[in-house]
Amino acid sequence: MSKYAVINPATGEMLRSYPTATDAEVATAIDGAFNAYRGWSRSTTVEERAALVAKVADLHRERRQHLAEIIVREMGKPIGDALGEVDFSADIYQYYADNGPELLKDEPITLAEGSEGSAFIRKSAMGVLLGIMPWNFPYYQVARFAGPNLILGNTILLKHAAQCPESAEAIHQIFADAGFPVGAYTNLYATTDQVSTIIADPRVQGVSLTGSERAGAAVAEQAGRHLKKVVLELGGSDPFIVLSTDDLDATVEMATNARLDNSGQSCNGAKRFIVVEDLYDAFVEKFVAAMSSTQASDPMVEGGAYGPLSSSTAAEGLEDQVTRAVAGGATVLTGGTREGNFFTSTVLADVKPGNDAYYEEFFGPVAQVFKVANEDEAVQLANDTPFGLGSYLFTTDEAQAARVADKIDAGMVYVNCVLADSPELPFGGIKRSGSGRELGTLGIDEFVNKKMIRIA
Secondary structure, three states: OOOEEEEOOOOOOEEEEEOOOOHHHHHHHHHHHHHHHHHHHHHOOHHHHHHHHHHHHHHHHHOHHHHHHHHHHHHOOOHHHHHHHHHHHHHHHHHHHHHHHHHOOOEEOOOOOOOOOEEEEEEEOOOEEEEEOOOOOOOHHHHHHHHHHHHHOOEEEEEOOOOOHHHHHHHHHHHHHHOOOOOOEEEOOOOHHHHHHHHHOOOEEEEEEEOOHHHHHHHHHHHHHOOOEEEEEOOOOEEEEEOOOOOHHHHHHHHHHHHHHHHHOOOOOEEEEEEEHHHHHHHHHHHHHHHHOOOEOOOOOOOOOEOOOOOHHHHHHHHHHHHHHHHOOOEEEEOOOEEOOEEOOEEEEOOOOOOHHHHOOOOOOEEEEEEEOOHHHHHHHHHOOOEEOOOEEEOOOHHHHHHHHHHOOOOOOEEOOOOOOOOOOOEOOEEOOEEOOEOHHHHOOOOOEEEEEEEO
16 A cells, blocks of 8 residues: 555545556656656756746746645645735745746856966756655745756656645746756656665765755765765754843734744744743734634634644644653643544643753644843854754844844844745755755855866
């Protein structure tokens, strides 16, 4: 039985299964991707490839309702969030279609004094790439990997999450309908063993994975063994630091939105709320009230704040984390209960070092609150985590904002704002949150041959 299946997390109903790829199909896909790289990508210009990616953006907009309903069924994303994800994905493709040719222009090098001639850097494709994508943002994750790399001229083999086969199929069809040739973008319902085979193939030049630490470590080990470039976007336990505010209600609203976005299943969602002591009691009172009044709902109903967790495994795992957190000394201020795959919005306090919860990522609507005496304690606590993806800082002091942003160990810092991701802003982290960057000018530079050409 194939592991690729659409199981509606809101109802538990298995809607459709998809056959796992055969070894012969995987071999054919690698051949096709390599042939497309040697043929199509080398015979087309950056501008021509960008025009095809612009058509991908258009098709996402034309099919937005259909695409959104697919991922509601697959992973329980509220319909409003699903529509927003499709729109954001279209914006990413459009950004690279509009800016790719400029970003890939030759870069002149100023030669040392007395040198004659010229030199420059030419950015060109590396070849076939493997993308391994997660379930929590089925379209967005693919867009930020595939968009820039196809404009560059790399070709894509895409292994999506097992619970997202229908959206994977829909994305593959969009690339075909946009005019990409066979082999430029290929969806594969691959097994773990087949992924290893793809990574080992000498025609495959790199791999990008978004997922768990365990998956990232396994893929990085295999990529390293075969000397392949790898980009990893893994977990996060992002701090939300409140040092001062002139509108506590607005800050609490942003805190709630940052924790419950995508039903709390976002790697860069705010998870640890670190509040200076003179604001702590008021913040926690308002935050607990806001979280308590925000309830999960049917994801197909417009206006729902958040939906079910993505699967029974995810719901059971989050329940276990909360149970262990309480056993380790944490206090539940609100929530903490599960009904099927739905989990109540939860706030934990008194989480101390030594408690498993202090070090883990909670992938669901569970927040932790911490009281600190001052800026230095806030930074120390924010950095006391194995992760280093994003972070959020709230202060009315511009000098403090600059100072603290410099001290936070993370790939991204958002000051006085949340949910502010945009195609031009690079995304990625440090420590156990991964390596490499996607989106923006940095995203198109990851899988690129920066060829130096010196002319005497």
